[in-house]
Amino acid sequence: MPLRFTLRQLEYFVAAGKAGSIAAASQRINVSSPSISTAIAQLEAQFGIQLFVRQHAQGLALTPGGRRFFHEAKLLLDAAEALHDLAGDIADQARGPINVGCFVTLAPLVMTALRRDFELSHPEARVGQVEGSQEELLDMLRRAEIDLAITYDLELPREVIFEPLARLPPCVMLAPGHRFAGRAGVSLEELAGEPMVLLDLPLSREYFLSLFQTAGLRPRIAERTRDLAVLRSLVASGYGYALINVRARNSMASDGSPLELLRLEGDFRPMTIGLATMRADRITRIVAAFQAHCRERISAAGIPGMAEL
Structure with missing residues (x-):
């Protein structure tokens, strides 16, 4: 039939x-x-x-x-x-679809460059991408809606395998008119009394607040936002400083206002960017090829779309 x-x-x-x-x-x-x-x-x-x-x-x-x-x-x-x-095994090529999730603040800097280079070197690959918070990415992995996620080492469950690729220490973003502008670095003790713009994403929020808690300090939170572009604009407009881990090469807010990045002085736990997959998943050739591509492009030597501090 x-x-x-x-x-x-x-x-x-x-x-x-x-x-x-x-x-x-x-x-x-x-x-x-x-x-x-x-x-x-x-x-x-x-x-x-x-x-x-x-x-x-x-x-x-x-x-x-x-x-x-x-x-x-x-x-x-x-x-x-x-x-x-x-x-693909017979032809010794990685081909077919792959769905990649990326942490929402990393996606504008990292994902597009990674995807474009991979598709150019693997013309029979079809890359789908989706952005989300850590919780959203983990849920998508569990539901098999994505094959892997480019994300951080935050609150990872046991069923998820995480391969670390590069460490991102926290740094300070502020407007050129801020009283700490022009310095090479600033301490958390100095920042504690200043108004802060908090990146209010699940787990990211807890990470940044834990830096103060570990130091026995309490931040003075003036503004909150879940959107990195809005956070950059608030900082550039003088609403306060922000702590971030992603370092865009473009040192301006969306409206063209300038920003400065300073080193956060002290020994603080960095976020680690890496690849997350489900432990029980079979690694297909296309997924293995994308993982290898990420290992080549994301390392201590450099990360696509990010500037050195």
Whole structure:
């Protein structure tokens, strides 16, 4: 009996099953909602079964039969992906899709350069990228939505393997008009009484605050933001200093206002940038190739998009 369904239809169905709604699946795989709806309807018509219960308020819910179908469809897609790996082994090439997550503050500096160079050296690779906080990246790894994450050594669970690549010590960002501007470095004791702009991301926030706690100090937090670009603008406008680990080569805020970076004096635990994968995952050829690419580009000698302090 000839097959009357496609792997693409299965891919759209599995995406909808994972996301729990057509709209969320559309955003996740960058395919229009009508295309996903049509694929699901075609599968239901072909096999004569109902795969989802449509719930207007809560999106989609798999039927009991749909859950069994979802499991087998995912196995089939995994097997098809394994054929890509086998073809790569035979041709001695890394090919096929890879989904990479990147910590949100690292992504604008690091991810684009890494991706472009990798795609140029591996023309049959298809790199998808997504940005998120540490918690979001770990959740995406658990749900197999990404193959690996470029992130920090923050609160990593036991099921995650982390390969360290480079250490990023904390440094101080401030406006040229700040009273500490022009110095080579400044101590945490000197900063404690100054207004601070806090990067208010989960785990990052705790890391920066722990520096003060370890030193027996309490920061004077004047502003909070989850967005690095907003943080740079607030600092440039004189709302306070900020502690950061990423060091952009561009020493200006988004509006063109200048910024300065100073060394934070003292012995403080740096953040470590590296690669996170799930312990139980099989490392495919394409993932192994991307890991090797990251090891070549990210090291103590330099990090793409970052300046030396």
